[in-house]
Amino acid sequence: DGGITQSPKYLFRKEGQNVTLSCEQNLNHDAMYWYRQDPGQGLRLIYYSQIVNDFQKGDIAEGYSVSREKKESFPLTVTSAQKNPTAFYLCASAAYSNQPQHFGDGTRLSIL
């Protein structure tokens, strides 16, 4: 959706480096989510947040961290502890946690 902006579109990480993926929404949505998509596979939930200053681990949170200091922003940091970070990362938001989720255009992360 036009209201969910992910940046950058492409990102390269060096060994031992932390990188941060941006997700911003201007839809006034309460809930935000981060998913990881590997080639030819479905999406897996990394972290989610239902409200500002609160977030929960998803199914594959190891090696990732998030923050939710503002309602419109939910950045994801891929730390050096994530040994296989190459993937397509998708951010989603929903008006409330019981409403449909809509996705941003994604960030493709690769290792140099």
Next chain:
Amino acid sequence: GENVEQHPSTLSVQEGDSAVIKCTYSDSASNYFPWYKQELGKRPQLIIDIRSNVGEKKDQRIAVTLNKTAKHFSLHITETQPEDSAVYFCAASRVKAAGNKLTFGGGTRVLVKP
């Protein structure tokens, strides 16, 4: 936790024919089932969803059916067109549980041949 299986993994149909994709889920408490369409390199787009209080929902050429007893749900696309070619994902969640965490199936690559 929830586990969602999706079949087939690839589906080739002739333009104008119907396409059917099936998903099964493991958590009997799941009550929300969305379907997403993803074109190559792009974001998934919600095309239809169904909640457990209904058995079928239609939107033009797309329909979804839900069988709660058997724990499976299906996407039906009628009169397929080349622009229907994409990867389709089903998902399941408990809407009223914390976070409405979606568990996705592995995807079905649909190719509509002109």
